[in-house]
Amino acid sequence: MTVDRAARPAAASREEQVLERIERARTRRPRITQERITLAHGAGGSATHALIESVFVEAFRNPELEALGDGAVLEAGGRRLAFTTDAFVVTPLFFPGGDIGDLAVNGTVNDLVMCGARPVCLSAGFILEEGFPVADLRRITASMAAAARRAGVRVVTGDTKVVQRGKADGCYVTTSGVGVTDRPSVLGPSRMRPGDVVIVSGPIGEHGVTIMIARGELDIEADLASDTAPLHEPVAALLEAAPGVRVLRDATRGGVATVLNELAAAARLGVVVREAAIPVRPVVNGACELLGIDPLYVACEGRFVAVVASRDADAALAALRAHPLTAEAAIVGRVTADNPGMVLLDTAFGGTRVVDMLVGDPLPRIC
Amino acid sequence: MTVDRAARPAAASREEQVLERIERARTRRPRITQERITLAHGAGGSATHALIESVFVEAFRNPELEALGDGAVLEAGGRRLAFTTDAFVVTPLFFPGGDIGDLAVNGTVNDLVMCGARPVCLSAGFILEEGFPVADLRRITASMAAAARRAGVRVVTGDTKVVQRGKADGCYVTTSGVGVTDRPSVLGPSRMRPGDVVIVSGPIGEHGVTIMIARGELDIEADLASDTAPLHEPVAALLEAAPGVRVLRDATRGGVATVLNELAAAARLGVVVREAAIPVRPVVNGACELLGIDPLYVACEGRFVAVVASRDADAALAALRAHPLTAEAAIVGRVTADNPGMVLLDTAFGGTRVVDMLVGDPLPRIC
Structure with missing residues (x-):
C-alpha cells in the first residue's frame, strides 16, 4: 500500500x-x-x-461566496445588490494605456458588470509606502476619477494607510464596488447548457503583454497599450439583445484559458474552442512566443467571456460588434456534454489538445 | 510685504x-x-x-465622500445603504485580545454601525507576502469568521494578491462593508447643537497600548488586551433609547481627541471636555506616561464617541450601561457655541487647555 x-x-x-x-x-x-x-x-x-x-x-x-463569481449577488433591504472587491499590486504603477488607478476602477466596475449589475458606487483603500511622491498619488487619483466618470460611478468612501519605506512598492489600491440589478435570475455557470456558444469580446492578452514590455522584460518595442476599459456599455447592450446570456466572466488573471476552466469545472460541462477563432493581435502573439507563454493565459483588463444560448448567438455578436470596445468580438467555441470539466482546443494545425488550468500565472503582479 | x-x-x-x-x-x-x-x-x-x-x-x-464620516450613506435602487472600507496594516498581526482578522471585521462593522446602519455583508481583500505561513492565514480567517458571526454579517466576496518577499509584512487586509438603514435622517456633525452632551462609550486607549506592549516597545507586563469588538448591539440600543443622537464616531486612529476635533471643526461648534470624567484604566495611564503620550490620542477599536441632545442624555447613558461592551460609558463633556472648531479640556488640576489635532499619530501601524 x-x-x-x-x-x-x-x-x-x-x-x-x-x-x-x-x-x-x-x-x-x-x-x-x-x-x-x-x-x-x-x-x-x-x-x-x-x-x-x-x-x-x-x-x-x-x-x-461559494458561487465564486466575479462578485457576490445578494438581497439587502429588499434589493438585489452586487458587491465585489479587488486588490491591485501591479508593477509598474504606470504603463501604456493606464495606471493602477484606472485599472482598479475598471476592474471593480467590470466585476459588477459581469454579475449583470449596474455599478453605483466604489470605495478605495490605499496602502502607501513612506516616501511615495504625492504627485504620483495625484496622478493615480485623477486617473481613478476619470475612469469613475466614464463608468458613471462615484468613489464615495476610502481609507489610507502608510507603511514604512521598502514596503508596498509605492502604492497598493483595493477597490470595492456596489451595484444594483433587476435581473430576475442570477447569471452563473449553472445556467450553461450543451450547445451554448462561447464568445470572447475582443483581442486577448494586451494588458499582460503591455505590462511585461513596460517592465523592460521584453527587448521589443511595440505599439501596444493595456486594454483596461469599463465594460458596462457593451454588456448592457448584450444583455438587452440576448436574453439567453448564461454567464459573463472578465478574463483577468489567468486569461481566457483560466476563465474557461473555471466555467467548465463549475458547470460540469466541456468546452471546445477553435484556436483560429480566438482574436489575438500579431504583436501579442509575437511577444508571447518570445516569452514562451500561451496568449490564452495572459491577463486582459477589458475583455470578457460570454456563454450564450445558441439561438441568441447572432444577436449577441451583433450587439457586441456595434460597440467600439467589443467591435472584434468573436464566437470562439461551444459548450459540450462530453469531457465535463475540460477545455479542449482545436488547434490551427488540425489537432486537439487539453487547455488545463496553470498552477500559477506565467506573469506575476500583472494587476 | x-x-x-x-x-x-x-x-x-x-x-x-x-x-x-x-x-x-x-x-x-x-x-x-x-x-x-x-x-x-x-x-x-x-x-x-x-x-x-x-x-x-x-x-x-x-x-x-465630502461628508467624511466613517462611511458613505447613499441611495441605491431605492434603498438607503451605508458603504465603508478600511485597510489594515497593524503590526504585529497577532496581539492580546485579537489579530488583524477580527480587527478588520470589527472595524468595518463599526464604521457601518456609526453611520446608523445595520451591517449586512463584508468583502475581504488580502495582500499576502510570499513565504507567509498558511497556518497564520488560517488563524486570521478563522478569527474573521468568528467576528463576522458575532456581528451577524457574512463575508461574501474577496480577493487575494501575493507580493514578493520583504513586501507587505506578511499580510495586509482591506475590508469593505455594506449596511442598510431605515433612519429617515443621516447622522452627522451638522446635527450637533450647543448644549448637546458628549459621551465616550468606555475606557479609552486599550487597543493602542496593547499593540505597543505586544511590540516590546514598552518594558512592562500588563494585564491588558485590545478593546476590539463589534458595536452593533449597544449602538442599536442607544439609537432606540435616544432619538436625539446627533452623531456617532468610533475612536480609532488618533483616538478620542482626533474625533472631537473632527466633530468640532465640521460642526463649527466648540467642545469642552472634563478630564476627570474620561474613563481610562490606570494601566493605560501608566503606559502612556512611560511613552510620553496623552491617552486621549491613543486608538481604540471598540469605543466610540456619541453626541446626544441633552434631553436624551440620561436615557442614552442608561441604554449604553446596560450592555457589557459599554458598561463604563460616561458623559465627558458638552458642545458649546463658544470657541467654534476648538476642543478644550478642563484638566484635573482646575486649568483649561486646548486639545489640538496632532499632525500624526504617536503610535504608527496601530490598525
Whole structure:
C-alpha cells in the first residue's frame, strides 16, 4: 500500500491528473499542500483556487461566496445588490494605456458588470509606502476619477494607510464596488447548457503583454497599450439583445484559458474552442512566443467571456460588434456534454489538445 | 510685504495657529505641503486630513465622500445603504485580545454601525507576502469568521494578491462593508447643537497600548488586551433609547481627541471636555506616561464617541450601561457655541487647555 501510494502521483497519466482535478473541483475540497504562501497563490490559477477553497471558503462558508463569481449577488433591504472587491499590486504603477488607478476602477466596475449589475458606487483603500511622491498619488487619483466618470460611478468612501519605506512598492489600491440589478435570475455557470456558444469580446492578452514590455522584460518595442476599459456599455447592450446570456466572466488573471476552466469545472460541462477563432493581435502573439507563454493565459483588463444560448448567438455578436470596445468580438467555441470539466482546443494545425488550468500565472503582479 | 509673509508663520501665536486651522477646516482647502508621503499621512491626524482633502476629495468630489464620516450613506435602487472600507496594516498581526482578522471585521462593522446602519455583508481583500505561513492565514480567517458571526454579517466576496518577499509584512487586509438603514435622517456633525452632551462609550486607549506592549516597545507586563469588538448591539440600543443622537464616531486612529476635533471643526461648534470624567484604566495611564503620550490620542477599536441632545442624555447613558461592551460609558463633556472648531479640556488640576489635532499619530501601524 505504501509503495502504491508513493508511486501513484508519478505514474498518473495526464488523463488521470485531469480527472483528479475535476473530482477536486466537484467535491470542492482542493488541497493546499504548501505550508507557505507562494507567488502562485496570488496568480489566479489552480494554486489560487486551492487557497480560496481550502482557506477562505472553508472559513467564511456562505452561498454568495461559494458561487465564486466575479462578485457576490445578494438581497439587502429588499434589493438585489452586487458587491465585489479587488486588490491591485501591479508593477509598474504606470504603463501604456493606464495606471493602477484606472485599472482598479475598471476592474471593480467590470466585476459588477459581469454579475449583470449596474455599478453605483466604489470605495478605495490605499496602502502607501513612506516616501511615495504625492504627485504620483495625484496622478493615480485623477486617473481613478476619470475612469469613475466614464463608468458613471462615484468613489464615495476610502481609507489610507502608510507603511514604512521598502514596503508596498509605492502604492497598493483595493477597490470595492456596489451595484444594483433587476435581473430576475442570477447569471452563473449553472445556467450553461450543451450547445451554448462561447464568445470572447475582443483581442486577448494586451494588458499582460503591455505590462511585461513596460517592465523592460521584453527587448521589443511595440505599439501596444493595456486594454483596461469599463465594460458596462457593451454588456448592457448584450444583455438587452440576448436574453439567453448564461454567464459573463472578465478574463483577468489567468486569461481566457483560466476563465474557461473555471466555467467548465463549475458547470460540469466541456468546452471546445477553435484556436483560429480566438482574436489575438500579431504583436501579442509575437511577444508571447518570445516569452514562451500561451496568449490564452495572459491577463486582459477589458475583455470578457460570454456563454450564450445558441439561438441568441447572432444577436449577441451583433450587439457586441456595434460597440467600439467589443467591435472584434468573436464566437470562439461551444459548450459540450462530453469531457465535463475540460477545455479542449482545436488547434490551427488540425489537432486537439487539453487547455488545463496553470498552477500559477506565467506573469506575476500583472494587476 | 515679502518680509511680512515670511515672518508671519514664526511669529504666529498659538491662538492664531488655531484660528488658521479652523479657517482651513471651514474652507475645506487644507494644504499638503510635503512632496512625499510620510508615516504621518496614514496616522489619522491633521496630515491625514490634509491628504484626504487635498488629494482624494479634490479628485473624487461628491457629497457622500465630502461628508467624511466613517462611511458613505447613499441611495441605491431605492434603498438607503451605508458603504465603508478600511485597510489594515497593524503590526504585529497577532496581539492580546485579537489579530488583524477580527480587527478588520470589527472595524468595518463599526464604521457601518456609526453611520446608523445595520451591517449586512463584508468583502475581504488580502495582500499576502510570499513565504507567509498558511497556518497564520488560517488563524486570521478563522478569527474573521468568528467576528463576522458575532456581528451577524457574512463575508461574501474577496480577493487575494501575493507580493514578493520583504513586501507587505506578511499580510495586509482591506475590508469593505455594506449596511442598510431605515433612519429617515443621516447622522452627522451638522446635527450637533450647543448644549448637546458628549459621551465616550468606555475606557479609552486599550487597543493602542496593547499593540505597543505586544511590540516590546514598552518594558512592562500588563494585564491588558485590545478593546476590539463589534458595536452593533449597544449602538442599536442607544439609537432606540435616544432619538436625539446627533452623531456617532468610533475612536480609532488618533483616538478620542482626533474625533472631537473632527466633530468640532465640521460642526463649527466648540467642545469642552472634563478630564476627570474620561474613563481610562490606570494601566493605560501608566503606559502612556512611560511613552510620553496623552491617552486621549491613543486608538481604540471598540469605543466610540456619541453626541446626544441633552434631553436624551440620561436615557442614552442608561441604554449604553446596560450592555457589557459599554458598561463604563460616561458623559465627558458638552458642545458649546463658544470657541467654534476648538476642543478644550478642563484638566484635573482646575486649568483649561486646548486639545489640538496632532499632525500624526504617536503610535504608527496601530490598525
